[in-house]
Amino acid sequence: MHKIVESLNYLGGKNMATIPQPSERLDARKKTSGKAKFVADLTFPGMLHAVILRSPHGHALINSIDISEAKKISGIEAIITGKDVADLVINIDIGDQQPIAVDKVRFMGEPVAAVLADDKWKAAEAVDLIKVEYEILPAVTDAREAMKEDSPILHEKQEDYKRHGETNFTAGTNVFSHYKLRKGKLEDIFEKADLVLENSFVYPHRSHTQIEPHGAIAFWTNESEMEMYSSTQSPFFVRTCLADMFAIDPANIIVKAGYLGGGFGGKSDVTIEPLLAAISRFVPGKYVKLTLGREEAFTGSVIARGAAVELKTAVSKEGKILGEKVKIYFNSGAYGSCSLHIVTAAGHNSSGPYEIDNMEVDAYGVYTNNPPVGAFRGYGHPEVHWAKERQINLIAKELGIDPLKVRKINLLKPGSINALGQEIELENGDLAGCVDKVAERLGEIELPAETDNLVYGKGMAAMMKSPVMATNSAASATLRFNESGSVDLAVSGVEMGQGTKTAMRQVAAGGLELPLERIKIKEDISTDNSPYGWQTIGSTTSWKGGMAVLDAVQKAIDQLKANAAAVFDVAVTEVEYADNKLYLSSDPDKILTTEEVCFGYMRGNGYLLGQPVQAYGTYVPPELTHPDPETGQGNCAAEWTFGAQGVVLSINKNTGEITVHNLITALDAGKVINPVLARNQLVGAMVQELGGALTEELVYAEDGKMRNNNFTDFKIPTPEDVAETKMEVYFFETPEPIGPFGARGIAEHGTVGIAAAVGNAISDALNIEIFNLPIYNEKVFMEMTKAGDLVV
């Protein structure tokens, strides 16, 4: 393990060997006693309820809407259809979506009308009475199909859409984005290679299924001032989007976010907020609440993943990858903004954690008649790692060598140039160490002998992840001393279970050398007075938020020193801060406590020296750029987290039933701020991804109807599924120079390689090769019964 402490550049290079550890998560007591309030738990006097009429069709023209019967229900305050809000456009990156469909619906679940009533049952009754005449259009639900010339087109006039920034679309087709990466030259590499392996892999759509369905409450004072409570990971981002949609100043929109019942990316960007804002504007002076039912949460927010990845890999007989052609087709659903950057992230990371000198990557974002795809834990990485890490094993099989050997001769190492053209440095993390650790653990685990019923297998995957974010994606923090010497801290990230507030309090306590109990952190966010934060995404909150906290800490210490210098009547440079005290460097016995100076120092006669200490800290990842339009390269990833994952499983030979015995992750976390929280993030991510590996897939009929929008038919992991599974998490700590105390992002990373490790373990057990997720028991059983050993 590398220790490069001297490269740390925060707080004058101070490294916190021990960050203060709390005995429990900050919010655990409230959450275990039912006291924690989520948006669905809030009510306001006179509050109205919104119920949404949603399209039952995947693709259809709206010929007419008749609300006359619905209007007759008593207690109805407003019925709103697309025509009433036709001037509103949701333009995150691409202005292709409206809060309510106007002339045409493009996915099952798209809002068609909304009813506001004083009681949710009346609203639902009225919704049932709205008559819509649809003209059904042919639908397309697969990205590669949607790119064919005869495919139905979802957006006839893409060229008319307003856009924020460049999106590489092709008018008249379903392609709304094309990310291109070019590194080196492929030229005749495929002719010269010892092995050329071409495979296609599919990672289908999933649903985030946060146990808390999306909810929000809006209140317009007048038509240009609004307040909203929302189950959002990104209150500031919601504010920006709504301000843009209504063309009003963001300062006139207040978005509040408290506890979130799970996010995983599916509550970032915007989901139901533009819809609720648009419809509640018709009833100023009244609170309007919209909460999704479970089926609606499947179809009426965003869905996840959905990519086909085609790899053509040129390899030497030793297993060195000479060049690779990658095509990624993202099934982005009906609207593109929320998956635009996933397409790019997948493109950036499609090399996997390997140095490949010659690469051509084409990643397409494609419209289809499915609900729009949004961010989901892993953000493009699990999709490409499913392909890449399976491909590595398939290469090894073809060459008759150990897959570990193929991984190791291709791994990125210090001095390597990654796909983006960035040079990998020692401080990016110990990738080889993580790979070795997982390989070692897999080696140590002894498998029982094969029986008539059971066969065992082991598999691994190496991985890397970088967050994709706006180049100005800031995080910030405010830090204010109270008269008692305690501290009020606020940080921009939303608490959604990842424990960010607990960790940020630790960072502040570590930086200020104050006991944890002296730091009070604000748990909710309100955009009017909370420190600004772009979005709570990309596992960046502990990293960027932590840096913002340390910036505030540094500024607060400077102010404390200035106050003390005024008391000592010396230059500020002569004052030191340590251990919650200020002292004169030339005479360490001259001491002032923080408490004495944090509000300014008052002399006996009331004369005040200095001023109350209040600091604002910010952090923006340094020197980020957009990818170059031609090569796709650039400094687009501010940090990388490297790791490896492993799986041990058994398969019942009579049924194909898979039991997972071990889930293993080794990750270079830089610095683990809170070992309990960190481990539990990784475990949660591994199990969540196991769902993607084994059971989760949204199924559509040909006309675009989603067939399994409930927990009975869309199966996520249950307690029983992992009752016998041993979870193993190993952290390496190679400090990240631009991370707080050296920490880097870890919360999503447990998802990245699990599916591929499962696929590789199944190959190990049965010598059958799976290319398409999920790996249902039945699929394994069918493969086992087929003749031959290499099948789709």
Next chain:
Amino acid sequence: MQEINITVNSKEYTLTVPPYMSLLEMLREKLNLTGSKEGCGNGECGACTVLFDGEPVRSCLVLAVEADKSEVTTIEGLSNPDGTNPIQEAFIAEDAVQCGYCTPGFVMAVQALLNRTSEPTDEDIKEALGGHLCRCTGYEAIYRAIKKLVK
């Protein structure tokens, strides 16, 4: 509308409820006991679990009118007079809580299990958690918390 008499967390109430209102809605909307959560409204997730005459039920599947003359305990009613409860303490100690949305349901399920037996087997535990979904924790810490309680 129908009148019902119900005891919730040892307090007696007489309430007028519409016939289609679920017990979960009654608890949350009429009594402001929002600790029980709705994750699906369909009996598939367990977030709404309460004790109904001592038995764990999905309160989203029970009509309020069916709860007439019965006794209901919710997460808010679990604490001892000193504000603590051993199940909650175990969940906190093992960090079995992330977003916390599923937590009240899990805690109620464990309470029901421990009411039945103080020495549940692994099978009993699995059965008690059947149909409870958590999307955050991966269940490991929840199992650890329960094992801590029965040891």
